[in-house]
Amino acid sequence: MPPSSTSPDWDGLYREQTTPWDKGAPAPPLLEWIDSHPGECAGRILVPGCGLGHDVRALATLEGVSDVVGLDLSQTAVDQADSFPKVGRERFIAGDLFALDPDQVGTYDWVWEHTCFCAIDPSMREDYVRAVHGALKPEGHLLGVFYLDPYDDEHQPGGGPPHGCSLEELSERFEQSGRFLIEESFVPTRSYPGREGLERLVKMRRI
Numbered sequence: 216m217p218p219s220s221t222s223p224d225w226d227g228l229y230r231e232q233t234t235p236w237d238k239g240a241p242a243p244p245l246l247e248w249i250d251s252h253p254g255e256c257a258g259r260i261l262v263p264g265c266g267l268g269h270d271v272r273a274l275a276t277l278e279g280v281s282d283v284v285g286l287d288l289s290q291t292a293v294d295q296a297d298s299f300p301k302v303g304r305e306r307f308i309a310g311d312l313f314a315l316d317p318d319q320v321g322t323y324d325w326v327w328e329h330t331c332f333c334a335i336d337p338s339m340r341e342d343y344v345r346a347v348h349g350a351l352k353p354e355g356h357l358l359g360v361f362y363l364d365p366y367d368d369e370h371q372p373g374g375g376p377p378h379g380c381s382l383e384e385l386s387e388r389f390e391q392s393g394r395f396l397i398e399e400s401f402v403p404t405r406s407y408p409g410r411e412g413l414e415r416l417v418k419m420r421r422i
């Protein structure tokens with residue numbers, strides 16, 4: 216089975232502008248983390264499932280960041296992301312996180328995760344952990360927002376992503392697999408309206 220064969224038709228959703236996840240602004244927990252950890256996020260950064268690239272642009276303005284790559288399965292999302300004025304050394308690539316080009320493997324200092332892990336089918340989580348581990352340099356960091364509770368019917372009528380996870384599952388998949396060490400984990404105080412208390416900001420170091 217190809218790694219992403221269980222995906223929704225992401226490009227179709229962008230073409231028909233059915234993108235309720237897109238808030239037109241960077242993720243508030245990312246901005247909170249940047250403000251409380253000045254200078255920490257530096258070097259090369261990968262943003263898988265970057266959508267229209269709001270988080271990519273927020274990261275690209277940081278001092279010490281050499282380049283930020285926004286990766287998304289959807290060519291339509293990537294084209295739209297690319298059409299925003301450039302703010303730093305950001306670029307966008309259409310591609311599959313689960314089939315990274317060899318020249319991307321082991322080259323990133325940081326991966327920023329936001330609404331990609333919760334959007335993929337839960338059966339792909341082992342592949343996700345392997346892919347992100349593979350993208351990072353040794354000692355590189357995965358920083359991300361993880362959803363401990365899936366949205367209810369009001370936010371996601373008819374079900375579907377985002378798929379929530381538990382802290383136990385995060386520890387099992389990322390730490391007990393021997394690939395990452397969780398260094399920081401807290402409920403962010405800044406969230407998009409409607410996501411308050413549903414998110415967990417987690418920083419992990421690649422072993």
Ligand SMILES: C[S@@+](CC[C@H](N)C(=O)[O-])C[C@H]1O[C@@H](n2cnc3c(N)ncnc32)[C@H](O)[C@@H]1O
Pocket residue numbers: 219222225226236237238263264265266267286287288289292310311312313329330331334335376
């Ligand atoms: C729920 S959307 C979130 C987009 C963006 N992070 C945001 O918050 O606006 C999930 C995104 O992940 C992308 N995606 C899903 N599977 C992917 C994969 N295997 N590789 C790269 N991108 C993927 C989709 O195309 C979609 O843009």
